[in-house]
Amino acid sequence: MRRTPQEKKRLSYAKDCRNVYGENHKSSRKNIPRSRQRAHRANRRRADEALRAAVGRADEVLADSAEQAVRMVWPKVFRKYPDLPLGVLVEDRLKRRVRSGMDQEERSAIKLERMRRHRRPNDA
Structure with a gap:
């Protein structure tokens, strides 16, 4: 099925991120695992400090x-952020320019x- 240019643009705004x-974006390949490692290492160090007191x-x-000292403090967590759809990004940039x-x-x-017309699906 062939798509019209308007359909292609609407799909691009909705699905492209x-x-x-x-x-x-290329450094994320190394920085995401590194950030996860830092969070896990901080949690291990905190647990190790508490256990050293009980030697x-x-x-x-x-x-x-x-055990209570380890459980009282919230563990450090690394969270990734999802990419934004192209339509949302373009809209935000236009508002920022104003x-x-x-x-x-x-x-x-x-x-x-x-x-916004391009982002909305055809109702007719």
Whole structure:
């Protein structure tokens, strides 16, 4: 089935995504695992510090206090952020251009309306 250019543009705005994480998209290949490693390492260090305090003879009170010290602090977690759809990104950039004075509000409103028409599926 052949798609019209309007359908292609609407699908592109809806399905194409852009990296908005704030760093080079190629460096994410190494930085995401590195960030996960840092969080896990911090959690291991915190647990190790609590356990080092309980070194010596087996004492239930010391063991319980060490366990509570580990469980009291929230573990560090690394979270990834999803990419934004192209339509949302273009809309945000047009609004930012108006706020910064790079574009006139009337022109930007026309562009936004045209873009929103492309993003909306055909009802007819």
